[in-house]
Amino acid sequence: MEVFGSLLGGFATALTPQNLLYAGIGVFLGTAIGVLPGIGPALTISLLLPITFGLDAVPAFIMFGGIYYGAMYGGSTTSILVNTPGESASVVTAIDGYQMAKKGRGGAALATSAIGSFVAGTIATFLLMFLAVALVSFAVKLGPPEYFAIMLLALAAVTSLSGTSAPKSFFATLLGLALGLVGTDNQTGQLRLTFGISELESGIDVVLGAIGLFAVGEVLWYAATLRSQQAEERITLKGSIWMNGEEFRRSWPAWLRGSAVGFFIGALPGAGATIASFISYAVEKATARGRRKSEFGKGAIEGVAGPEASNNASAGGALVPLLGLGIPGSGTTAVMVAAFQIYGLQPGPLLFDKRPDLVWGLIASLYLANAMLLVLNLPLVGLWVRLLDIPKPLLYGGILIVSAVGVYSLNRSATDLIVVFVLGVVGYLMRRFDYPLAPVILGIVLAPLIDNNFRRAMIMTDGDVIRLVTRPATATTLVIALAFLMLPFMLRLYARRTGNREVAELAETDVG
Numbered sequence: 001m002e003v004f005g006s007l008l009g010g011f012a013t014a015l016t017p018q019n020l021l022y023a024g025i026g027v028f029l030g031t032a033i034g035v036l037p038g039i040g041p042a043l044t045i046s047l048l049l050p051i052t053f054g055l056d057a058v059p060a061f062i063m064f065g066g067i068y069y070g071a072m073y074g075g076s077t078t079s080i081l082v083n084t085p086g087e088s089a090s091v092v093t094a095i096d097g098y099q100m101a102k103k104g105r106g107g108a109a110l111a112t113s114a115i116g117s118f119v120a121g122t123i124a125t126f127l128l129m130f131l132a133v134a135l136v137s138f139a140v141k142l143g144p145p146e147y148f149a150i151m152l153l154a155l156a157a158v159t160s161l162s163g164t165s166a167p168k169s170f171f172a173t174l175l176g177l178a179l180g181l182v183g184t185d186n187q188t189g190q191l192r193l194t195f196g197i198s199e200l201e202s203g204i205d206v207v208l209g210a211i212g213l214f215a216v217g218e219v220l221w222y223a224a225t226l227r228s229q230q231a232e233e234r235i236t237l238k239g240s241i242w243m244n245g246e247e248f249r250r251s252w253p254a255w256l257r258g259s260a261v262g263f264f265i266g267a268l269p270g271a272g273a274t275i276a277s278f279i280s281y282a283v284e285k286a287t288a289r290g291r292r293k294s295e296f297g298k299g300a301i302e303g304v305a306g307p308e309a310s311n312n313a314s315a316g317g318a319l320v321p322l323l324g325l326g327i328p329g330s331g332t333t334a335v336m337v338a339a340f341q342i343y344g345l346q347p348g349p350l351l352f353d354k355r356p357d358l359v360w361g362l363i364a365s366l367y368l369a370n371a372m373l374l375v376l377n378l379p380l381v382g383l384w385v386r387l388l389d390i391p392k393p394l395l396y397g398g399i400l401i402v403s404a405v406g407v408y409s410l411n412r413s414a415t416d417l418i419v420v421f422v423l424g425v426v427g428y429l430m431r432r433f434d435y436p437l438a439p440v441i442l443g444i445v446l447a448p449l450i451d452n453n454f455r456r457a458m459i460m461t462d463g464d465v466i467r468l469v470t471r472p473a474t475a476t477t478l479v480i481a482l483a484f485l486m487l488p489f490m491l492r493l494y495a496r497r498t499g500n501r502e503v504a505e506l507a508e509t510d511v512g
Contacts, residue, residue, distance in 0.1 A: 003129055010360030014062060014368055022059040023365050026066025027372045034074020036395065041071035041273075041315075042332040042441075043218055046210040047399060049339060050406025057343045058358050062365040064339055068332070069121055069369045072273065072315045073377060076113040076308055080106055090311065092277045096296065096303030103299055108243045112251045112301055113308040114377045119252075120259040120309035121370040124316025127263055128323075129363055135324025139349040144456035145468050149477035151450045154327050156481035157268065158439050166489075168435045175426075176443020177450075179204050186448075187455060199415040206338035208407060209444045212420040213437050214335070215403045217427020219396045224428065226392075243301075250292075251305040254284055258309030265310070266317025273314040280310035316366070322347050323359065327446070334441045 013019060029051075033044045048067055052060035075090035080097035093113065100109040142150075155177075159169045182193045183203025194200040243251065258280045265276035284306040285296050296303050318333050326348025328334040340347050345355065352359050407420050430437060461467040469475060 003133055006356065006360045007129060007364060009356070010362075010364030011367075013058060013357050013361035014364040019059050019062050019361065019365065020368070022055075022063040023066045023368050024372055026063035027070045027369050027376060028066075030067035030070025030072075031074045031373065031377060032070075034071035035077050036074075036390075041068060042210070042335050042438075043214040044071040045332065045335045045339070046214045047402060049207055049211065049335075049342070050402065050409060052339070052342075057345065057355070058361050060343070061339070061358055061362045064336065065362050065365045066369040066372070068315055068336070069312070069366065069373060072312050073114070073117045073373055076117075076304075076311075077110065080109045080113065080304070090277075090308075092281045092307040093304055093311075095281070096298070096300050099297070099299035100301065100304065105247075105299070105301075108247050108301065109304050110377075111243050112247065112255075112305045114374055116251065116255040116258065116305045116309035117312040118370050118374040119255045120262060120311075120313035121316060121373070122367065123259045124263045124266075124313040125363065125366040125370070128316045128319055128366075131267070131320045132324040132363075133352070135320065136349040136352050139325050142473070144453040144460060145471050145474045146477065148450060148453040148457050149474040149481070150325065150327055151446050151453065153477050153481040153484065154321075155439070155442060155446060155450075157484045158442050160484045160487050168433075169439060172430065172436050172439040173443050176440035177447045178443075179209060179440070180444040180447025181451065186452070199413070200419075203448075204419060204444065205416075206334070206341055206441070206445055208416055208420050209423060209441055210335040210338050211403050211407055212423025213427040213430075213441060215399055216420055216424025217431060217437070219400050219403075220424055220428035221431050222392065222396045224432070247301050250301050254302040254305035255309045257283055257287070258306040258311075259313040261306075262310030262313030263317040266314025267320045268317075273311045273318075276310045276314040276317075277307040280306040323351070324349065326351075327449075328442060334438075334445045337445050 014023065029048060030041075030044055033047065034041065045064065045067055052063060055063070076093050076097070079090040079094035080101050097106075097109045097113070100106060155173055159173045160166075178193060180203075182200055184190070184201050185192055191201060261280045261283060262273070262276040265279060266273065281303060284300075284302040285293065288296065288300070288302065292300060292302070315332075321327050322333045322336060326346055328337050337347065345351060345358075403420065404417060407416050408414075427437060429435075430440070457468055458465075469478060
């Protein structure tokens with residue numbers, strides 16, 4: 001009952017006129033930018049970070065909740081109508097959604113996506129309340145050795161599930177750790193990896209890493225691939241935007257299955273929305289019977305309903321380790337850590353005690369954001385489609401300007417701009433040669449925390465590494481981390497032996 005009492009306090013915070021306005025702005029901006037092809041939730045949040053500068057923490061995070069859920073929803077529109085996923089987690093939606101649109105059922109596909117997102121988001125937020133609180137009571141009992149192992153688990157999971165070759169994934173992780181360690185050692189005062197550049201003594205801010213790698217890197221990638229991009233074949237919406245009775249009956253079981261799969265997968269460090277949507281599609285295909293099974297790939301509504309529900313439920317699941325343990329498990333939640341750091345806050349168990357108004361206001365606002373998305377997206381689907389008419393050079397030029405102004409406003413430092421554009425070039429080169437970005441940003445976030453907790457753990461064990469790794473909780477977590485590292489190899493081996501293409505695709509998916 002204490003949880004519901006806290007939630008009522010959260011609604012009292014979220015339902016003030018000011019906070020409702022910011023929730024609505026977040027939902028609108030998140031959906032609008034999420035609709036644009038190639039711009040996923042991590043880039044959306046990175047790009048919109050500067051908008052919250054100057055706001056109080058509570059309305060800022062209520063806006064971020066709306067941005068996060070809105071960006072997760074936005075990618076489905078282009079997947080269904082243009083066959084161009086707005087972000088990687090919507091790739092699966094395009095398989096059957098676009099086929100439905102070609103058959104004149106694009107409105108039904110968008111409707112099942114919107115309602116499924118609402119159902120899944122509500123279920124995920126409800127589960128988030130209880131699991132985050134349970135994690136808090138567990139987290140306060142953990143010591144530095146356990147936190148050190150959990151952070152290694154998060155890195156191992158993101159590295160193994162990054163969808164590229166193992167050497168590339170490991171390189172990306174090591175690069176992120178190196179960037180996170182740049183600056184002054186907090187314990188000894190020694191300079192690390194600054195190469196004599198005094199401006200780097202304070203380290204590389206997570207905000208700079210997020211905007212440089214995602215936003216500026218995306219702009220450079222667009223500029224480099226402009227000539228090779230194909231024109232989009234857009235489907236015009238015809239008829240009603242609502243589902244008929246049969247489509248609704250086929251959708252609701254898929255919404256529930258997708259919600260369960262998405263939340264569970266999203267709560268795992270490193271898994272993310274993309275993997276959740278792939279698994280949900282596989283579940284829907286496996287549970288289909290008779291004629292419905294043959295419809296997959298040709299316009300099965302379950303192929304839209306399940307993955308879209310899973311996609312949005314994974315967003316709520318990903319917030320569980322972030323709020324409960326203070327540890328991000330994906331690129332998107334790592335960017336959200338940057339938002340916390342802007343306000344001098346550290347997500348985790350202590351935040352529930354220090355700022356309950358913020359935590360419960362954020363959770364309550366997620367319920368409101370879900371309702372706003374449902375009301376906003378079905379009537380305004382025509383507006384979202386027209387956003388695709390924005391000239392791409394103008395769009396990406398605007399992204400670059402907003403990024404530069406936002407970065408400069410952080411510390412009024414020209415050096416920050418240089419760092420961001422250097423990281424943008426790094427982000428472009430990594431995309432060019434198929435290196436994953438999620439491990440880099442996660443490494444920047446976790447490197448200082450891993451460093452501090454490892455040193456404190458070594459002090460506790462008098463420098464005995466064996467005592468450190470044989471503590472029961474630490475040993476168990478490290479074994480799970482090792483299992484995650486082995487997972488992609490096992491999936492590829494199984495796919496080769498069985499010829500299962502779906503398992504092979506799962507091994508190649510990218511984390512969100």
